[in-house]
Amino acid sequence: MKRIAGLLVAMLLLAGAGLVLADNPLTINGAGASFPYPIYSKWFDDYHKKNPNIQINYQSIGSGGGIKQVTEGTVDFGASDGPMNDDQLKAFRDKHGFDILHFPTVLGADVPAYNIPGVSAELTFTPDAIAGIFLGKITKWNDPAIAGANKGVTLPGNDIVVVHRSDGSGTTYIWTDYLSKVSDEWKNKVGKGTSVNWPVGLGGKGNEGVAGLVKQTPNAFGYVELIYAIQNNMPYGKVKNSSGNIVKADLASVTAAAAGAAKDMPADFRVSITNAPGKNAYPISSFTWLLIPEKFSDAAKRDAIKGFISWMLVDGQNEVEALSYAKLPKEVVAKEKQALAKVQ
Amino acid sequence: MPGAGPFAGSRSFISKLRDGDEIARLITFLFAASVVLVTVLLVYELWMESALPRHKFGLHFLITKVWDPNLDQFGALPFIYGTLVTAAVSLLLAVPLGIGAAIFLAELAPAQISDILEFFIDLLAAVPSVIYGLLGVFIVIPLMREYIQPALKKSLGFLPFFQGPPYGVCFLTAGIVLAIMVIPYIISVSREVLLSVPRDQREAALALGATRWESTWKVVVPFARTGIMGSIFLALARALGETMAVTMVIGNTPTISASLFSPGYSIAAVIANEFTEATGDVYLQSLIELGLVLFLLTFILNGLARLLIVATSQRGSGLGQA
Numbered sequence: 001m002k003r004i005a006g007l008l009v010a011m012l013l014l015a016g017a018g019l020v021l022a023d024n025p026l027t028i029n030g031a032g033a034s035f036p037y038p039i040y041s042k043w044f045d046d047y048h049k050k051n052p053n054i055q056i057n058y059q060s061i062g063s064g065g066g067i068k069q070v071t072e073g074t075v076d077f078g079a080s081d082g083p084m085n086d087d088q089l090k091a092f093r094d095k096h097g098f099d100i101l102h103f104p105t106v107l108g109a110d111v112p113a114y115n116i117p118g119v120s121a122e123l124t125f126t127p128d129a130i131a132g133i134f135l136g137k138i139t140k141w142n143d144p145a146i147a148g149a150n151k152g153v154t155l156p157g158n159d160i161v162v163v164h165r166s167d168g169s170g171t172t173y174i175w176t177d178y179l180s181k182v183s184d185e186w187k188n189k190v191g192k193g194t195s196v197n198w199p200v201g202l203g204g205k206g207n208e209g210v211a212g213l214v215k216q217t218p219n220a221f222g223y224v225e226l227i228y229a230i231q232n233n234m235p236y237g238k239v240k241n242s243s244g245n246i247v248k249a250d251l252a253s254v255t256a257a258a259a260g261a262a263k264d265m266p267a268d269f270r271v272s273i274t275n276a277p278g279k280n281a282y283p284i285s286s287f288t289w290l291l292i293p294e295k296f297s298d299a300a301k302r303d304a305i306k307g308f309i310s311w312m313l314v315d316g317q318n319e320v321e322a323l324s325y326a327k328l329p330k331e332v333v334a335k336e337k338q339a340l341a342k343v344q
Numbered sequence: 345m346p347g348a349g350p351f352a353g354s355r356s357f358i359s360k361l362r363d364g365d366e367i368a369r370l371i372t373f374l375f376a377a378s379v380v381l382v383t384v385l386l387v388y389e390l391w392m393e394s395a396l397p398r399h400k401f402g403l404h405f406l407i408t409k410v411w412d413p414n415l416d417q418f419g420a421l422p423f424i425y426g427t428l429v430t431a432a433v434s435l436l437l438a439v440p441l442g443i444g445a446a447i448f449l450a451e452l453a454p455a456q457i458s459d460i461l462e463f464f465i466d467l468l469a470a471v472p473s474v475i476y477g478l479l480g481v482f483i484v485i486p487l488m489r490e491y492i493q494p495a496l497k498k499s500l501g502f503l504p505f506f507q508g509p510p511y512g513v514c515f516l517t518a519g520i521v522l523a524i525m526v527i528p529y530i531i532s533v534s535r536e537v538l539l540s541v542p543r544d545q546r547e548a549a550l551a552l553g554a555t556r557w558e559s560t561w562k563v564v565v566p567f568a569r570t571g572i573m574g575s576i577f578l579a580l581a582r583a584l585g586e587t588m589a590v591t592m593v594i595g596n597t598p599t600i601s602a603s604l605f606s607p608g609y610s611i612a613a614v615i616a617n618e619f620t621e622a623t624g625d626v627y628l629q630s631l632i633e634l635g636l637v638l639f640l641l642t643f644i645l646n647g648l649a650r651l652l653i654v655a656t657s658q659r660g661s662g663l664g665q666a
Contacts, residue, residue: 167617168617168618
C-alpha cells in the first residue's frame, strides 16, 4: 500500500515537472469595468483561439478597481467606463515614471425608462425635463416641461418616483455626465461620478435593481443601460439631442454620437461624448476605455497587447453588435491605430 | 525523571510538554488565542485603513448627514440610523413570534410535530440571504405597496411612523425581511434552552397547583431567560450585519426620517454597493471607516447585552437556588 502511494506521488511530481518545463503560454492580466465584460470575455477568448500561446485574463471588479490595480501594477492593463482624471494620471506617472494611455473599445448608452399607469406611448424627454426631474424640481408627470414634448399624450398628475443606481457604476457616470452638461444647476449641485449625492430618488442595485423598481413602482422614472433594455425588451423613451432632433437610442445613433465627437477628440481619447453634436447622435452615450501603460518592461507582453488592440480595432469590432454593443466609428478607429504606436 | 539533569529544580516548560494534557492545553489555548488575534487584527486594519477620513472629519463623521462622493464630504449618521432602525423593527417583530414559537415547540407541542417543525426551521436558517432578498423584492415589496402600507396608513396614519407615500421599499420592509431571517435563530436556540430546563422545575410548579401555561410562563421561561436573551442577541448580530437582503428592499437612499415608510440605507448596504467603484482615497477610506463604525456598534450592543444578562441573572433566574 505504501509503495503504491509512493509511486503515485512520484508520478504526479514528474507530471507536474513536465507541465512546468513545457511551453508556457504568455499570460496577461487585466481588470476593471464590468459593463464591457461580456464583449471583452468574447474577444479575449477569440484572440486566444487565433494565438494559442497568448492568454489574456480579465476580472470585472469595477472601473474604480481597474484604475487602482493598474496604478499599483498588480495587473498589466485596466479598463474603465470613465476616463481617469488628472489626479489619477499624475498618480500613475509618479509611481511608474511614464504615462498611461486610454484606448476606447466600445460604446455604451443610457436610456430613460418609465412606468406610468395608463400610458403606453413612447415618450420624448427634453434635457431640461430630465434634469428637472432628477433635481427634484419637476415632481408631477403632467408638468409642462414633460407634457410640452409629448403633445397628444395625456399624462396623469401623479408624483414622479425617481429611481437611480445605488451602486457605483459607469451607467451612473454617463447619466450624470450628461446632466452636468445640460444643466448648470446639476453641475454645481451634484456633479458627475460613478456615485453621486442624488437629490431625490430610490436606489436600485445594478441595472436589474433599477429595472425592477421601475417595473414594479407606478409613476417611476429611471435610467438603465441600453444593452440591458434591448436584451430585456424594456420600453424606453426618446431624448432630444443637442441639434434639436428627437432620437431613440439604438446602436446606430450611439455610434453616430462618437462619430460626431471624433473631429474634436483630444489625442488621449479622454473625452466625454454625451450631448455630442450630430443630427442623429444619441445624446446620452459614452466610450469605455482600456487603460494601457505607455511602456512595458516585458517585450513579449507589449507585443501581445499591441497585437490584441490592432485585432480588436478591426476584427473585434465586427463581433460587438451581436452582443448589442455599439461599434466605434471609423474616424476613432483610425486615430487609435495611430496612437497605438506610442506603446513601447 | 523530571527534575534531574540540566533542568533540575521545578518542572520546566519543555518537560511539561511531554504530558499529553499539557500539549492539548497549549494547542487549544492557541486556537482560542487565534480568535482573539483575528479580531484584534481586524480592528487594527480597519483603524489604519481609515486614517484619512478620521483626520479629515474626526468625530463629526458620526454626526454628519451628508454623503457626497463628488465633494468628498462623508458622514455616517444616515447609515447608523438605518442600521439601528431596521434592526429594531426586525427584533420587535421577531422576538414575540420567535419566543412564542419556541415555547410552543418546546412545551406545548407533541414531540413529533416539534421535530418536524424544527427541521423546517433549521432549513430556513440555512437559506442564503440573497434568496431572502429575492423573496423581499418579488413578494414582500408588492404586498407592502399594495396592501400593508395603505392599510397601516388608513388605520394608524396619524402616527409619525406611518407617513409618506407607499413606495414598497422602506425601513419597514427591510425590518420585515430581517425579521423573517432572524426568527429561525431565535426559535432554534430558545427551544434548545427551554428543553434543557430540568423537569423537576416544571413538576414542582404543577405540583403547587399551577396550570400548564402558568408553569411554562412563570417558571420555565424565567429559568431559561439567559439563554433566550442570548438567542435575541444572536439575532441582533445578524440583523445589524445583513447586507444583500437589506440593500434589495430598503431603497438605498441616505435619509433620516421618523417614518417607517421612508426609504433608507444601512452601513452594510452602502459598503456593498459602493466599495468596488469607489475611486479616490478619502471615499474608499470613508467606506472602511463605516465598517469600523459598524464593528463598534456591534461591540457596544453586545457589551450592553452582556450587562443585561449579568444584571438579570443576579436577580435570580433559578440558577443556584439552594
